[in-house]
Amino acid sequence: MGVELASMDMEGYFETADIEFSDSEIVSHVRKALRSVAQGDTDDYNHLIGGLNLTEHLTPDDVGILLSGLKGLAGAVTYIDMVQHEALLSAIFGMSLWNRDYEPDVMDALVDLIIRLATSSGKFVDSSLDMLISNFIPPHYALYGLNQHFWQTKKAQVLDRVHSALKNITDLVPLAPLRLSPIILQRMPHTFAKEAVIVVYVENMLRLESSAIGEFVGSTMLMAVVDRLIDLDVEIGWDDILQDDSSKGIFDMELDGDDSDDELANHSLGANVFAGTLDSLMVLTCEHLNSCADSGRLEKVFQTLLQSFHVTVLNAYKSKFAQFVIFYACSLDPETCGVGFAVMLEEIFLCKTYTYPPLTRMSAVAYLASYLSRAKFLQSSVILSILKSLVDWCLEYCQLQDGAEKIVNPQAHRVFYSACQAIMYVLCFRMRSMWDIPHLKSQIIQFPLESILQHPLDPLKVCLPSIVEEFLRQAKAASLFTASENFLFNNLLETDFSKAYGGMERLDMFFPFDPCLLRKCDRFIRPNFIYWAKIRTTYDDDEDFSSDEDDANEQFGDEIYDGFSDDGMGRSFDDRDLDLDEFENSLNKMSITPKSSLKYNMEGGGFNIPMRMPARIRPSTSPESL
Amino acid sequence: MHFNTLLLDLMELTIWFDEAFEASLTEFSEVFDGVVLAYDVTVRNGNARILPGIHPYFGVNLRAKLLLFSPKPDMLLEGKVVKIGKESIHVIVLAFSSAAIMQEDIREEFRYKIKHGEEVFASRSHKRHVIKVGSTIRFLVKSLDEEILHISGSLIPSHTGSIDWLDKHTEEGSQLERKICRSIKRERETEKGKAELNLGVYSEGAFLNSDHHRSKKSKRRRTEEES
Numbered sequence: 001m002g003v004e005l006a007s008m009d010m011e012g013y014f015e016t017a018d019i020e021f022s023d024s025e026i027v028s029h030v031r032k033a034l035r036s037v038a039q040g041d042t043d044d045y046n047h048l049i050g051g052l053n054l055t056e057h058l059t060p061d062d063v064g065i066l067l068s069g070l071k072g073l074a075g076a077v078t079y080i081d082m083v084q085h086e087a088l089l090s091a092i093f094g095m096s097l098w099n100r101d102y103e104p105d106v107m108d109a110l111v112d113l114i115i116r117l118a119t120s121s122g123k124f125v126d127s128s129l130d131m132l133i134s135n136f137i138p139p140h141y142a143l144y145g146l147n148q149h150f151w152q153t154k155k156a157q158v159l160d161r162v163h164s165a166l167k168n169i170t171d172l173v174p175l176a177p178l179r180l181s182p183i184i185l186q187r188m189p190h191t192f193a194k195e196a197v198i199v200v201y202v203e204n205m206l207r208l209e210s211s212a213i214g215e216f217v218g219s220t221m222l223m224a225v226v227d228r229l230i231d232l233d234v235e236i237g238w239d240d241i242l243q244d245d246s247s248k249g250i251f252d253m254e255l256d257g258d259d260s261d262d263e264l265a266n267h268s269l270g271a272n273v274f275a276g277t278l279d280s281l282m283v284l285t286c287e288h289l290n291s292c293a294d295s296g297r298l299e300k301v302f303q304t305l306l307q308s309f310h311v312t313v314l315n316a317y318k319s320k321f322a323q324f325v326i327f328y329a330c331s332l333d334p335e336t337c338g339v340g341f342a343v344m345l346e347e348i349f350l351c352k353t354y355t356y357p358p359l360t361r362m363s364a365v366a367y368l369a370s371y372l373s374r375a376k377f378l379q380s381s382v383i384l385s386i387l388k389s390l391v392d393w394c395l396e397y398c399q400l401q402d403g404a405e406k407i408v409n410p411q412a413h414r415v416f417y418s419a420c421q422a423i424m425y426v427l428c429f430r431m432r433s434m435w436d437i438p439h440l441k442s443q444i445i446q447f448p449l450e451s452i453l454q455h456p457l458d459p460l461k462v463c464l465p466s467i468v469e470e471f472l473r474q475a476k477a478a479s480l481f482t483a484s485e486n487f488l489f490n491n492l493l494e495t496d497f498s499k500a501y502g503g504m505e506r507l508d509m510f511f512p513f514d515p516c517l518l519r520k521c522d523r524f525i526r527p528n529f530i531y532w533a534k535i536r537t538t539y540d541d542d543e544d545f546s547s548d549e550d551d552a553n554e555q556f557g558d559e560i561y562d563g564f565s566d567d568g569m570g571r572s573f574d575d576r577d578l579d580l581d582e583f584e585n586s587l588n589k590m591s592i593t594p595k596s597s598l599k600y601n602m603e604g605g606g607f608n609i610p611m612r613m614p615a616r617i618r619p620s621t622s623p624e625s626l
Numbered sequence: 627m628h629f630n631t632l633l634l635d636l637m638e639l640t641i642w643f644d645e646a647f648e649a650s651l652t653e654f655s656e657v658f659d660g661v662v663l664a665y666d667v668t669v670r671n672g673n674a675r676i677l678p679g680i681h682p683y684f685g686v687n688l689r690a691k692l693l694l695f696s697p698k699p700d701m702l703l704e705g706k707v708v709k710i711g712k713e714s715i716h717v718i719v720l721a722f723s724s725a726a727i728m729q730e731d732i733r734e735e736f737r738y739k740i741k742h743g744e745e746v747f748a749s750r751s752h753k754r755h756v757i758k759v760g761s762t763i764r765f766l767v768k769s770l771d772e773e774i775l776h777i778s779g780s781l782i783p784s785h786t787g788s789i790d791w792l793d794k795h796t797e798e799g800s801q802l803e804r805k806i807c808r809s810i811k812r813e814r815e816t817e818k819g820k821a822e823l824n825l826g827v828y829s830e831g832a833f834l835n836s837d838h839h840r841s842k843k844s845k846r847r848r849t850e851e852e853s
Binding site for chain 2: 075116119120122123125173179
């Protein structure tokens with residue numbers, strides 16, 4: 001097994017001529033070159049570095065020199081000194097596997113050298129790992145050619161070798177993963193990096209998560225990905241864009257992409273960049289979760305997601321999309337993950353194990369309400385059981401307040417009001433479907449709603465008018481509860497009371513699982529999501545409803561209704577048949593909540609249009625809602 | 627100033643100790659001059675002492691038995707071979723520490739060859755003395771990288787090599803083995819020796835600093851190794 005070298009004698013084997021040397025002769029020569037540096041003789045050493053620095057337009061001779069240099073060094077790693085051979089180490093760790101002139105044999109030789117450096121001595125572990133991680137990202141000239149066959153092949157060749165090398169190093173240096181995690185986090189592209197860069201890096205992080213090394217670094221990888229989702233999420237500045245054109249939502253602009261106004265176009269472009277990147281990362285993450293479910297790892301990964309949600313997402317202000325990752329994970333395993341998420345939120349709110357600050361509890365109950373309302377995959381019995389615990393808590397709270405001053409103080413009782421609003425919100429979505437099932441109906445009837453809602457703390461006056469109004473309407477129609485006084489909100493979206501209890505963070509308007517407006521990841525969410533527009537309410541007349549349902553089906557053409565999962569609670573569009581225009585239309589309808597859809601209005605008549613429900617994601621873009 | 631009654635119960639204290647010691651597992655602790663492999667903590671009494679100037683910390687007297695992994699040059703270690711190449715033998719010690727024995731640290735008696743498709747180092751003097759992947763070998767410590775717990779090892783001394791062979795095939799080796807076993811046993815007993823620690827405990831759960839004594843066992847062990 002020899003390598004054809006270019007030299008007449010071993011001293012100058014980087015010169016020209018064709019002589020074949022054995023591997024051991026090459027190793028011996030490289031060792032000699034390395035040793036001679038200490039004696040001040042750097043000629044061979046410099047030749048060696050020169051051979052490694054050949055990066056462009058490599059001739060077959062260049063490749064031969066490079067290959068023999070790498071193989072020689074691999075056999076001489078113990079002779080490499082961190083100080084004396086700094087230039088050599090710098091050249092080795094600066095090499096890129098993505099070099100278009102590197103054939104697989106050169107890549108193999110380079111990776112072998114890196115593995116040997118990492119495993120021969122503890123002092124090269126960090127640099128070797130860092131070099132491998134730096135190869136997660138292709139050079140800029142390859143970045144946008146990744147859809148070309150050449151670069152696709154190259155990508156597979158490079159990344160297979162990088163991940164294989166990481167595994168080999170871990171097999172020989174068991175603590176290497178402890179050093180790996182901080183390097184990966186440190187090299188992770190920042191929020192403002194190009195989409196292609198972040199995407200390819202996160203691809204690699206998730207690949208690591210599902211590899212053998214994932215046992216050690218997997219949770220760190222997942223949590224870092226979720227952190228990056230949140231970072232991107234909060235960068236999407238809806239409010240600024242809405243100020244530019246309050247009649248148009250951000251995603252209208254993003255999807256249309258034909259704005260002539262330069263300033264607005266630039267502004268929306270900024271939003272598009274973040275939204276596009278976030279959307280791509282969400283898709284990657286959802287696909288990864290799907291593969292975890294297929295390989296039976298979902299439960300373990302979900303524990304990390306829960307922890308990540310608790311630490312990062314729960315208290316993140318303005319998080320609009322990142323939470324849908326956990327929503328999707330729940331949908332993959334409703335019985336374990338789906339219920340586990342709800343129970344965790346419930347425990348945080350009720351402070352069953354630890355004490356949490358009011359804002360965290362309010363955020364948790366907002367998540368809980370939105371989740372119980374929107375998750376198509378949840379069993380009614382689970383929803384009812386959690387609702388009951390919220391009702392019990394509210395009742396106990398009311399009883400503790402008996403005898404206290406009877407002045408409404410939204411800020412002081414904000415946790416209570418958030419729970420009341422959550423109960424009403426969930427019932428708006430679920431009351432009708434539960435009402436049709438006798439044993440669930442009987443449990444709802446037993447809820448002491450009157451004691452809570454008619455309490456002097458007056459939650460009906462403090463909670464968001466739109467929710468209260470919808471709830472009262474449905475409760476009255478079902479003969480569940482009738483308010484003792486008439487509330488005339490006149491379609492108000494909010495009141496001073498609701499603002500006061502929601503605080504600066506506006507947790508009164510926080511509906512984290514309102515429809516996700518990201519286009520690419522919509523396919524993961526949509527089949528598991530309940531849209532308000534498709535909700536049957538208690539005041540819907542059954543007969544009218546069914547005839548209107550037919551009308552609606554006709555109007556929507558390809559859209560069809562799916563029966564809801566376990567008890568026919570709702571329906572959703574069939575995503576296979578929904579084209580883009582309809583999708584955009586549906587975006588307009590679903591965001592905050594169902595606007596008064598023109599398609600429903602056009603036909604007028606019997607279809608009983610549900611009122612608009614508030615949401616935080618896209619606070620009312622239509623003038624009438626303001 | 628002493629408290630007769632702690633606001634904390636023993637269970638909480640135990641949890642804190644566990645957190646503190648577990649944090650040092652698989653990490654080289656300069657405080658203990660080694661890696662804590664196992665521990666057994668006993669609180670000596672229920673009295674705590676407020677540490678002056680660093681309120682709300684307070685000190686609790688406790689006694690801890692520690693089992694330490696503290697390799698030093700010229701010590702003998704045992705580990706499992708995970709990879710063999712022409713230029714090196716790679717070994718894992720105690721499932722977390724890596725060791726590499728490079729070609730120049732393998733005595734000439736051993737020759738690298740490929741036998742039945744498997745890379746091995748076989749002795750020229752004793753045909754049955756073979757080191758291959760999966761073998762447990764005894765080797766000499768040359769140096770330790772404390773950050774990554776990577777050991778540079780040597781198979782130069784004649785009493786190093788495959789444990790299977792050393793155990794079975796040389797009387798000399800057997801005697802030496804018994805001597806080493808006794809030495810290792812004594813070391814282990816020493817390591818399990820009680821190390822009395824005075825630890826300050828942070829009253830909100832996270833662990834703390836300590837002004838414990840560096841274990842005398844390292845010195846003792848060194849003395850034993852030298853003798």
